[in-house]
Amino acid sequence: MNMESPVLDKFLEEVEYAYQNVPFYRKALDKLGVITGELCQDSYQQKLPLTDKRDYRKNFPIGVLAKGFSLNHPMLNKSQSSGTTGERLVTFEIGMNLLQRAITCTQVNPYIQDVFTQPNRKICRYAAPNCSDVECASPHSTLQDRLLADGTLVLPVYHDLLTTSPQLVDRAIDEIEQYKPDLFYVDPTHFAFLLREYKKRGLTPPRIPVITSYSAATEVSKRQILEFYPKTHFAEFLSSSEMGWIAMQCPSGRLHLNEESFFFELLDRNYEPAMAGDLAQLCISSIDQGALPHLRYQTGDMVTQLHGNCECGSKNRSIVIEGRESNFIQLGDGIQHSPLSIDRLIGAPDWLDLYQLEQIEHEKFILKMIVNKKYQAESENAVISNLKGLLGKSVDIRLEVVDYIASERSGKFQAVKGMKIDK
Ligand SMILES: [Zn+2]
Numbered sequence: 001m002n003m004e005s006p007v008l009d010k011f012l013e014e015v016e017y018a019y020q021n022v023p024f025y026r027k028a029l030d031k032l033g034v035i036t037g038e039l040c041q042d043s044y045q046q047k048l049p050l051t052d053k054r055d056y057r058k059n060f061p062i063g064v065l066a067k068g069f070s071l072n073h074p075m076l077n078k079s080q081s082s083g084t085t086g087e088r089l090v091t092f093e094i095g096m097n098l099l100q101r102a103i104t105c106t107q108v109n110p111y112i113q114d115v116f117t118q119p120n121r122k123i124c125r126y127a128a129p130n131c132s133d134v135e136c137a138s139p140h141s142t143l144q145d146r147l148l149a150d151g152t153l154v155l156p157v158y159h160d161l162l163t164t165s166p167q168l169v170d171r172a173i174d175e176i177e178q179y180k181p182d183l184f185y186v187d188p189t190h191f192a193f194l195l196r197e198y199k200k201r202g203l204t205p206p207r208i209p210v211i212t213s214y215s216a217a218t219e220v221s222k223r224q225i226l227e228f229y230p231k232t233h234f235a236e237f238l239s240s241s242e243m244g245w246i247a248m249q250c251p252s253g254r255l256h257l258n259e260e261s262f263f264f265e266l267l268d269r270n271y272e273p274a275m276a277g278d279l280a281q282l283c284i285s286s287i288d289q290g291a292l293p294h295l296r297y298q299t300g301d302m303v304t305q306l307h308g309n310c311e312c313g314s315k316n317r318s319i320v321i322e323g324r325e326s327n328f329i330q331l332g333d334g335i336q337h338s339p340l341s342i343d344r345l346i347g348a349p350d351w352l353d354l355y356q357l358e359q360i361e362h363e364k365f366i367l368k369m370i371v372n373k374k375y376q377a378e379s380e381n382a383v384i385s386n387l388k389g390l391l392g393k394s395v396d397i398r399l400e401v402v403d404y405i406a407s408e409r410s411g412k413f414q415a416v417k418g419m420k421i422d423k
Pocket residue numbers: 108250251252253254256310311312313314
């Protein structure tokens with residue numbers, strides 16, 4: 001990063017803002033003897049602490065809200081992470097800041113930006129109910145109950161996706177027909193499920209742009225979306241309940257960081273800046289002096305920065321998302337494999353609708369597959385041999401062709417589940 005980087009200046013201003021206005025940061029920086037006015041490009045990494053969601057949970061709300069804000073402040077939007085109840089993180093931010101972050105995020109994709117910034121545009125959202133900012137996304141609610149102030153209709157779906165009844169699918173399809181959205185904002189696994197249901201009924205979904213939130217986005221779910229939508233209608237993006245919109249795919253297919261709205265650091269295992277091509281944790285700082293500033297916040301998302309410039313012309317760095325650190329496959333020799341590297345090996349064979357690879361022990365895996373009518377006996381041989389090529393010839397992969405795979409307790413669907421390691 002060069003010295004005149006305006007985003008670095010904004011970051012240092014945010015540090016000052018947080019120090020002056022947020023009790024948690026004032027305490028933490030005082031304890032470390034940090035003098036905010038003396039921070040510069042060469043010193044902030046040594047001097048400023050990294051933070052994570054434990055800090056926010058522990059100090060919420062009084063310790064982390066900026067001066068002048070309270071939870072019932074009329075300008076604030078509430079959002080919460082999809083974690084299980086005990087882990088769930090509640091966040092507040094100024095609605096206008098969140099909207100501005102979303103708009104700058106879409107800059108790398110003019111097609112999506114045009115639709116997103118149209119006045120009165122309508123969005124249909126299809127994702128796990130508690131990821132959708134409405135408590136009332138329950139199947140028993142009406143369309144009106146699930147309509148958000150920003151023109152988003154949250155479609156009804158069960159918490160455990162594959163238990164969604166045919167009647168509820170019919171309702172979601174009817175509501176799409178009735179609401180006439182301009183944009184789909186969806187979880188890719190959920191949307192692939194909905195598209196299979198359209199197909200079963202011989203129906204076609206509206207031909208509108210689709211943005212898919214990154215949440216275990218698999219090649220298999222992308223293949224099913226691309227059966228209905230041309231590449232130009234479809235962009236992946238990364239968002240989080242704490243930050244809002246973080247990265248979006250450009251028309252050239254790269255996922256660009258939203259560097260107009262955030263200060264990003266890609267850090268290696270030793271918390272040093274990672275090189276392009278190396279595995280890194282994504283750490284984010286807000287720079288818009290909002291209600292809940294975040295400094296050097298560790299997201300837990302593991303990414304790799306791509307080399308070189310993108311042909312779309314954006315100067316913003318581009319990344320691939322390797323997966324959540326907690327979902328990595330851990331082999332006995334200390335080697336780790338990201339959910340993304342597993343998904344690339346599985347690929348998008350046309351006989352496969354949904355899968356889950358779960359690691360049971362260092363050398364034991366269960367591969368559950370939901371297949372379609374193109375499946376034939378031994379179709380999976382190539383997939384198994386790819387996996388063994390990476391994980392080792394001696395690993396035991398138990399194969400199960402099933403018609404149901406459970407979602408996580410959070411409502412998200414996890415395609416690759418590493419072994420839980422006690423830390
Ligand atoms: Zn690009």
